[in-house]
Amino acid sequence: MRDWAYNLKKGFRSLRRMTTFQWILFVAMTLLAAFMLLPIVYLVNHALKPFNELFLYPPTFIAKQPTLQNFTDLIVVTQSSAVPVTRYLFNSIVMSVLVFFTSCLISVLCAYPLSKHKFPGRGIIFSGIIISLMFAPEMVGIPRYFVISNLGIINTYWGHVLPLVAMPVGVFLMKQFIDQIPDELLEAAKVEGAKELRIFAKIVVPLCMPAVATTAILSFQTAWSSDETSTLFMEDETMKTLPFFVNTLTNNLSNNVANQGAAAAVALLLFLPNFIIFLAMQKKVITTMMHSGIK
Amino acid sequence: MLPFKRRISIEAREAFSAYALLTPWLVGLGLFVLYPLIYSFYMSFQNVRVTGDGLIMQPVGFLNYKNAFLQDSDFPLMLVRYMQETILTIPVIVLFSLLVGIMLNMKLPGKGVFRAIFFLPVIFATGQVLNEIFNQGAAGLSLLEQYNIQPYIESNLPKMFSDPLLAVLNKFVIVLWYSGVQIIIIVAGLQTIGRPVYEAAGIDGASRWETFWKITLPALTPFILLNTIYTVVEMFTFPFSPILGLITNHMKYTGYGYASALGWVYFSIAFVLILLVIWFFKRIDGQSEKRR
Numbered sequence: 098m099r100d101w102a103y104n105l106k107k108g109f110r111s112l113r114r115m116t117t118f119q120w121i122l123f124v125a126m127t128l129l130a131a132f133m134l135l136p137i138v139y140l141v142n143h144a145l146k147p148f149n150e151l152f153l154y155p156p157t158f159i160a161k162q163p164t165l166q167n168f169t170d171l172i173v174v175t176q177s178s179a180v181p182v183t184r185y186l187f188n189s190i191v192m193s194v195l196v197f198f199t200s201c202l203i204s205v206l207c208a209y210p211l212s213k214h215k216f217p218g219r220g221i222i223f224s225g226i227i228i229s230l231m232f233a234p235e236m237v238g239i240p241r242y243f244v245i246s247n248l249g250i251i252n253t254y255w256g257h258v259l260p261l262v263a264m265p266v267g268v269f270l271m272k273q274f275i276d277q278i279p280d281e282l283l284e285a286a287k288v289e290g291a292k293e294l295r296i297f298a299k300i301v302v303p304l305c306m307p308a309v310a311t312t313a314i315l316s317f318q319t320a321w322s323s324d325e326t327s328t329l330f331m332e333d334e335t336m337k338t339l340p341f342f343v344n345t346l347t348n349n350l351s352n353n354v355a356n357q358g359a360a361a362a363v364a365l366l367l368f369l370p371n372f373i374i375f376l377a378m379q380k381k382v383i384t385t386m387m388h389s390g391i392k
Numbered sequence: 393m394l395p396f397k398r399r400i401s402i403e404a405r406e407a408f409s410a411y412a413l414l415t416p417w418l419v420g421l422g423l424f425v426l427y428p429l430i431y432s433f434y435m436s437f438q439n440v441r442v443t444g445d446g447l448i449m450q451p452v453g454f455l456n457y458k459n460a461f462l463q464d465s466d467f468p469l470m471l472v473r474y475m476q477e478t479i480l481t482i483p484v485i486v487l488f489s490l491l492v493g494i495m496l497n498m499k500l501p502g503k504g505v506f507r508a509i510f511f512l513p514v515i516f517a518t519g520q521v522l523n524e525i526f527n528q529g530a531a532g533l534s535l536l537e538q539y540n541i542q543p544y545i546e547s548n549l550p551k552m553f554s555d556p557l558l559a560v561l562n563k564f565v566i567v568l569w570y571s572g573v574q575i576i577i578i579v580a581g582l583q584t585i586g587r588p589v590y591e592a593a594g595i596d597g598a599s600r601w602e603t604f605w606k607i608t609l610p611a612l613t614p615f616i617l618l619n620t621i622y623t624v625v626e627m628f629t630f631p632f633s634p635i636l637g638l639i640t641n642h643m644k645y646t647g648y649g650y651a652s653a654l655g656w657v658y659f660s661i662a663f664v665l666i667l668l669v670i671w672f673f674k675r676i677d678g679q680s681e682k683r684r
Contacts (some may be wrong), residue, residue, distance in 0.1 A: 122500055129492070130509040132568055137512075207417035210410035217407060222414070229425040230621075231662040233629040235640050236655040237428035239435075239447075239648055244423055263420040266625065270577070273618045277584050293409050307580040311514070311573060318515050371515045379508050 137372075144168075144365035148358055167358035174346065174359045180334050182342065189321065189339040192257040193370075196320035200262045201313050208271035208308075209301050213283060223272075230265045238329055245330045256330040257338070261320050267312030274305035310378040317374045322367065343367065436652035449649075456653035466638060467654060474635055475661065478627045480557060481567060485623045489571040490616065493578025494608070507579065514572035570626065574619045581615030582608070617673040621666055628662040 138159070145163035175182040210216070211223055234241075241260055250256045278301065286296050302309065327341035343363045436456055438449040460467050496507055548554075585608065593603045627633070635658055643651040 119498075119500060122495060122498060123502075126495060126500065126506050129568070130506055133509050133513055136569065203416045203420065206413045210413045214406050214410035215403070216410040219410075222418070225421065225426060227666065228663065229421060229429065230625050231628055231659050231666070232425065232429055232655075233636055235636055235643075236652070236659075237425075237432055238643075240428035240431035241424060243431070244427060248423075259420065260424050263417070263424055265421075265425070266622070268417070269621070270618070273614065274580070276614070293413075297413075307576065311576060314514060315573075368515075375512065375515045376508075379511050 140365055140368055143361045146358075146361070167362040171359040171362045178342070180337075182339075184335055185337060185339045185342045188254075188257070188336060191254060192326075192338060193317055193320040195254065195258045196261045197313060197317045197374075199258065200264050200267065200316040201309055203262060204264055204267040204312055205271055205297075205302060205305070205309060208268050208275055208305070209297055211268070212272045212275035213278075213280070213301075226265050226268055229263075230269060234260075234325060238325070242329055251330055252333045252336050254336075257326045257336075258320075260326055260330070261316070261323065264312060264316055264319075267308075267316065270311060271305050271308040274308040275301060278304050306381060310381045314375055314378050318371050321370060339367065432648075432652040433656060435649050436656050438649045440648040440652075442648070447648075452649070456650050457657070459650065460654055460657060467635075470634055470638060471658070471661075474633065478624075481627060482620065482623050484567055485571050485574060486616065486619050488567065489574035489578055489619060490612070492571070493575050493582065496575065496579050497582045507576075510575050511572050513569040514576075570623075573622060573626075577615050577619055577622070578612065581612050585611045613673065613677060617669070620669050620673075624662060624665050624669065628658070 142160040142163070144167055145165070146160040147162055147164045147166060211219065211226075245251055245256050245260070248255075248259075250259065282300060283296055286300055291299070322340055324338065324340040324344050327337040331337050343360060346360050346363065435449070437451060437453060439452045439455075441448045492510060496503065496510065500506065589607055590603060593607055598606065630636075635654075639651050639654050639658070642654060
């Protein structure tokens with residue numbers, strides 16, 4: 098708390114000491130930042146709009162008569178569903194947390210040798226990753242289904258987690274960051290007698306933390322908002338996840354206008370965990386970036 | 393004899409530990425990315441029907457690819473249009489993120505808050521929220537209509553350029569929202585340039601302008617390359633890309649064989665684009681190397 102007050106005081110003091118150029122910069126950045134915040138404003142207000150405002154054209158960003166009606170609607174809708182909503186929520190949490198940790202770990206483990214080791218087949222593996230960067234999951238639904246069913250992991254959490262764990266973008270980001278770590282640093286550690294895993298954990302991971310944290314945010318967000326694994330690989334209703342449930346609210350019903358309010362409320366609720374993860378990780382991104390100074 | 397033997401064993405050990413670290417990733421990549429991709433490539437040469445007993449395939453050679461360009465009335469047109477848009481959007485995003493990244497690295501009160509805000513759209517990047525706003529037209533620049541910019545562009549440029557340009561301008565806000573990761577990459581890249589370098593340049597009497605071109609930009613080149621590739625990938629795998637929509641539609645109604653063929657055309661274009669970008673940056677790198 099005291100930190101906050103101190104920072105605020107410092108901020109005001111530096112506001113007074115700004116040059117003209119800094120003022121222009123400050124104003125420009127504030128305007129752009131306001132733009133960046135628009136989706137959140139929209140999301141929150143959309144969830145608070147009464148029914149008649151939801152379908153206004155042109156859409157409004159600010160709700161004129163905010164209500165909590167949508168949330169009570171949501172509770173009514175969820176009570177009538179066959180599987181309790183808490184079950185969907187539980188599945189979503191388990192799956193997202195698993196994806197979050199495994200995909201970060203596996204990506205760094207892959208990026209480090211790709212960047213710093215010499216071994217036969219390195220070029221081929223790296224081009225494999227570049228190729229797989231470009232495919233969209235929509236493309237390979239059917240073959241993936243075969244893999245999943247042959248592995249016998251349909252209707253298990255594995256079926257949720259495994260297809261999402263491989264994040265080529267993450268590996269690519271991390272590799273590019275690790276490339277910037279000077280070889281001398283790693284060699285020095287080796288001369289001092291550090292083993293491979295120690296170098297990895299104490300030098301490589303801390304220095305590419307911005308990339309790790311970015312991948313973490315991306316992977317959590319992908320897992321949390323994906324309804325694909327539920328649609329394709331889960332037959333058992335009790336193994337499906339929250340985004341799938343949200344989609345059934347608006348898509349599958351014939352009177353899909355009726356649940357729009359509830360859907361807007363769910364969209365806000367679905368967004369909150371993303372936001373929390375973001376706040377937690379982005380601090381990591383920024384503080385490590387300020388202190389590490391790789392070179 | 394002994395040193396030679398020892399040398400090999402060190403190399404072998406390095407390769408061994410590299411593969412040990414790589415294994416989990418390679419297994420995942422092979423099972424869930426490469427194998428499905430190869431399978432879909434195989435399907436693109438077949439006529440695939442889904443029946444109760446599983447898939448029934450009939451080899452048809454290049455028929456699917458031929459149909460994609462000669463019979464399909466939507467695909468080639470949409471592809472060209474989307475490509476024009478993408479090629480215009482990519483430099484806009486890359487330049488914008490470079491600019492914002494550099495501004496975020498300057499002395500500015502509330503820098504931390506700004507960084508967080510500009511990074512924020514990352515969590516929307518694949519979100520339905522963004523799409524919803526976009527569809528409802530709230531993301532366009534109403535300026536375009538108010539100041540008659542649209543007719544001005546239309547009358548002064550050939551249609552081939554004006555249409556995609558207007559499409560990009562219309563999506564300007566979306567462009568801002570899509571550069572979160574890129575901005576962070578640039579900011580992180582700027583941190584890798586040590587302060588002593590700038591101090592030395594200052595002592596030698598270099599102006600800020602010169603410092604930017606001679607120190608900042610060359611040091612950022614690998615990060616700009618990374619950004620460009622990331623943006624290409626982002627644009628192509630963007631879940632609401634009209635082409636992907638078309639492909640999923642064909643998957644449902646026309647058949648997996650044809651949809652796979654369309655997918656492969658689409659991804660080969662992305663791949664060629666990435667190769668071009670890498671080649672281009674290699675050339676720039678080579679030239680600056682020579683100058684040194």
